Amino acid sequence: MTTQFYDRLSKDFTQLLESGVNCDVCIEVGEEEIPLANIYNVHSIILQSRSPYFKKKFDEIIFNEKYVKVLKLPNISVKVFNVIIKYIYSGKISLEKLENSVIFDLLIASNELELDELIEHLQTNFVNNIASWLILNFAQVYRISYQVKSFKIIRNFCDDIIAKYPNTIFESENFNSLPEDILISILMRDDLQLEEGKIWEYIVQWGKAKNPNLPTSLNEWTSVNFATLKETLKGCLPHIRYFSISGEDIVEKVYPYQQILEHQLFSDITIKFITPNKPISSIVLPPRRILNTTLPTRITPISLSSNIITNENALEISSWIDEKEIPYIEKNSYEFKLLIRGSRDGFDVKTIYDICDKVSKTIIILKVKDTGEILGGYNPLEWDENEDHYKKTKDSFLFSLKTGNMKNSILSRAFGCHYSIIGFPSDLELRFGNALCLIGDLKTEKRCYCMKSNEYPKPIRSRWCKPCNSKHFQNDFNNWTSGNDKIDKLIQDAQLNANYRYKVIEWVPYDRFKDVKQIGKGGFGTIHYARWIDGPIREWDIENQQWKRYQDEVEVEVALKKFDNFVNFNDVLNE
Known part of the structure; x- marks a missing residue:
């Protein structure tokens, strides 16, 4: 009889x-x-016994002077590697406290490190327990599953979803960026549950997206434009079931693009449309096996008339209202009724109070100009246009929805203090605590803002808005110069590309420093101590339309360097 002591072994290796x-x-x-x-x-002995990746790497790396081998894994985050290293030593893994996006990063890292057991476990966990996340991020997941051979479980899941619910991929915001080989593999499926005329529309859309310089209006297209689209779609066109397209769709959808088809094929399509029984020479692919039962789309249609959010967004918001951790993907018990549309009713806060007076369970959704961010808030309580009010609730929340620039949505629930909802109709202000503040005319006055708030502890957007701040910097380029074009270009590029405030480089005139005194020498010149009068940039002041700086909060001490012989610009940069 064999006795196993795996728990003790796991504990001992963890302690090691x-x-x-x-x-x-x-x-x-x-x-x-x-x-x-x-x-x-x-x-090394433990890692290489658990992973062929580590064995190969350690064989390639030589010891340094401390008799230690150094391996760099820049593609793997600290949060992910913490899980991996504990798994390698203990044989245990806990996913409960990890965000789904982190678990997917863990899967990708496990593949890189050739941890086969973990790869299979994580895929099975996704398919069985958090399939909704795979669907909400379908385009990304599907693409990666085809790029990585070992992701067979997820790939099979995705193939099944696409066949049954094709809108999952065709209506995705990432559809136009889908690689050609993946798109062709979808078109080849006989069980794709989608009308052929609709498939044709999607393929044309995809091809046009690959050529953004094509004229918007088809009336302006030349033979060269059609030839460009034809070349782009040459791998896809053979897999369209042309003779399964309805006559109406042939006339309205195919005829306008007849120049991208071979002459004989288009002739046969026309013949089949006019005289169905006449023989043709083109290859006729079998019709797709469309099920007789009506298949639900991935997202059950919701009564939604918004130009900003999608049905997928509405399902996610509905799941937050119901306090569900996993977003809804098919069923939704809520009907969304559009009360106000800015382009139709105006962007003034007064309009919101007028129309939403005594209305509860409202969602406000905003799209931020320049950044494309979609922000919003849910108020379960009534708005009141007649008097200023503070209201307390734990059921309200703020959000920033997933977009092309943001990997996952952000949800911030109310803490439940007395300032969860603040209404100041007398001042034309509408607030979710101080976390999201709408003031006056939302389009013209530009006084709205988001900020850190005790009422909603999780910020829904960064205080540093790169697209906004790049524009502010660019508007100021003509107001300063170092006197050197190369230095100006260096500073401007840094400002336009700064993702955080500490990445910003500024040109600061010498008279904005005080208490300057020499403290040493080095390189090409002398080192000086100084105090920066204004201090570095912190954030943009929306109300005053200028930069907020740190000079009011802390004395900013800096080191200055004076170059005695400024000859070579590259030498200065290297220094």
Whole structure:
């Protein structure tokens, strides 16, 4: 009889990892923004026995002077590697506290590190337990599943979803960026549950998206434009079931693009349309096996008349109202009724109070100019246009919806204090605490803002808005110069591309420093101590339309360098 003591073994190996004793490998993961936090001291014998990836890498790397091998894994985050290294040592993994996006990153990292057992477990977990996340991020997931051979479980899941619910991919915001080989594999399916005329429309849409310079109006197209589209779609066109397209769709959808088809094929389509029984020479693909029963689309249609959000967004918001952790993907018990549309009713807060007076369970949705962000809030209580009010609730929430620029939606629930909902109709202000504040005319006055708030602890947007701030910087380019074109270009590029405030470079006139004194020499000149009168940029002040700086909060001490012999610009940059 064999007795197994796996729990004790797992615990002992975990303690060995934590002790750091006899480690001979140093692994650096992720970006190097936080020193030491991304460095792991581990034992090569354990890692290479668990993963062929590590065995191959450790065989290639030589020891440094401290008799330690250093391996860098920049594509793997600290959060993901924490899970992986504990799994390698203990054989245990816990996913409960991880966001679904992190679990998917964990799957990708497991594939990179050739952890076959973990790859299979994570795929099975996704399909069985969090399939809704796969569907909400379908285009990304589907693309990756075809790029990675070992993701067979997820790939089969995706293939099944596409066949049954084709809108999952064809109505995705990422459809136009779908790789050609994946699109062709979908078109080849006989069980694709979609009308052929609709498939034709999607294919033309995809081809036009690949050529953004094509004229918007088809009346302006030349033979060259049609030839361009034909070349783009040459791999897709043979898989369209042309003779399954209805006569109406042939006339309205196919005829306008007849120049992208071969002459004989278009002739046969016309013949079949006019005289169905006449023989033709073109290959006739079998019709798709459309089920007799009506298949539900991926998202049950909702009474929704918004130009900003999709049905998928509406389902996600509905799941938040019901306090569900996993977004709805098919069924929705709510009917969304459009009360106000800015383009129709105006963008003034007064209009919101007039129309929504004494109305409860309202959702406000905003699209931010320039950034494309979609922000909003849910108020379960009534608005009141007749008096200013503070209202308390734990059921309200704010959100920032997933867009092309943001991987996942952000949800911030009310803490439940007395300022969850604030209405100041007398001042034309409508607030969710201080986290989202709408003031006056939302389009022209530009006084709305988001900020950190105790009422809604999780911020729904970064205080640093790159597209907005790039525009502010660009508007100021003509108001300053260093006197050197190369330096100006360097500073301007840094400002336009800054993702955070500490990435900003500014040109600061010398008279904006005080208490300047020399403290040393080095490189091409002398080093000086100084105090920066204004201080560095913190954020944009919407109300005053200028930069907020740190000078009111802390004395900013800086080091200045004076170049004695400014000759070579590249030498200065290197210095």
